[in-house]
Amino acid sequence: MTGGVRKRGSTWSYYFDLGTIDGKRKKKEKGGFRTKKEAEAALAKAINELNTTGQVFEASSITVAEYFDYWYDNYCSMNLKLGTLRQYRMTIDNHIKPSLGQYRLKALQPAVLQQYINDLKKQGYSQKTVAQIRDTISSALSYAVQPMQYIQFNPCQQIKLPKFEKQESKHYLITPDDFQRIIEAFPPGTPYYLPLMIGYYTGLRVNECCALTWDDIDLENHMISVNKTLLKLKRQNPDDSIWHFNEPKSETSRRMVLFGDTLYYALSAAKEQKQISRQERGGEFIECYYRELKFSNGYTDLQLISRKVSEECKFPLADMVCVRDNGSYITSDPIQDSVQRTINQKLEIPFNFHSLRHSHATYLIENGASVKDVQERLGHANTAITMNIYVHNTDSKRQETVDIFEKAVDKSRK
Secondary structure (H helix, E strand, C coil), X not given: CCEEEEEECXXXXXXXXXXXXXXXXXXXXXEEECCHHHHHHHHHHHHHHHHHHCCCCCCCCCEHHHHHHHHHHXXXXXXXXXXXXXXXXXXXXXXXXXXXXCCEHHHCCHHHHHHHHHHHHHCCCCHHHHHHHHHHHHHHHHHHHCCCCCCCCCCCCCCCCCCCCCCCCCCCCCCHHHHHHHHHHCCCCCCCHHHHHHHHHHCCCHHHHHCCEHHHEECCCCEXXXXXEEEEECCCCHHHCEEEEECCCCHHHCEEEECCHHHHHHHHHHHHXXXXXXXXXXXXXXXEEEEEEECCCCCEEEEEEEEECCCCCCCCECCECCECCCCCEXXXXXXXXXXXXXXXXXXXXXXXXXXXXXXXXXXXXXCCCCHHHHHHHHCCCCHHHHHHHHCCCCHHHHHXXXXXXXXXXXXXXX
């Protein structure tokens, strides 16, 4: 195996061929050497490393940036779902590599990582974001210990999160009067009426609402089957990004949700209106189809494809529930952008879509619903999540607690 060196700017690089993979020539290149002699020595060492261990880098000199790319390509992409992969990629590219990428993997010490985590808090990142970055680093470095044996111990294992002050929930309680004002701004027949209704009356997440197809809706038994989510697979060019059906957030997110008469009438009217629009628009009506999208890690997702009825499409039909009048399906992007902005600015109601889920859970529990039933309805792993995150401690409940004590004391005096 041969290679070479070349000068790039003020530094030297080495390169060598890895051979032909999937019909394409692959090569390894590394730069940053001060002299030609250093680059040539590193080239010889790298080729020897590849010939003796099969690795395309030297474990003793690999940088954090190189290692995290390797971990992502050889572990994450082989084992994780698209949603998790997207989150890891963003964390690696936006946080870890810019701040820690220049360190040698073997030189990464706990003190450096602890300072980095502390600095994230000082920069204003939330506790959730800081914990997510720390956990990503720890997972990657655990893999570097075993099975890769690049380092002897995980320097992130003992890193502590700095103390954060308890923050108020950003998921606001949407009162019935506020929701009525929201529906007046997005009335029946407008694109976002149905997602808002489903969110408020069932507690479904926004990407669960947008993923619903009519075979998920049992109108006769007032039941919704939550079995998928609608996620965006981002590309470098945003216009090339694709939407696809993905697995639910967790196994407990896969559930059956009962609904009442209010949503029944809204869904029935929407189904009838979609059929009317099909007939009126004819060949110009847009249908949604799906095709299997297979990945190297063995996972299969379903990519959504929009076509006019007049255009032949060989893929199965995805009869989407939340659609515009022309048949095109609705995604979470405009809901979390223009809809949220309208409600916040024009109606002056503090709102994000998750507030509908928050309000749904709060009103159920405040009015006597079983916490266990609400947990299963929302698809939470346990009741603690339901109580801690979604149950709003309102002034009325505080007063009710005081009243209970007063009544108990008065009763004991009699």
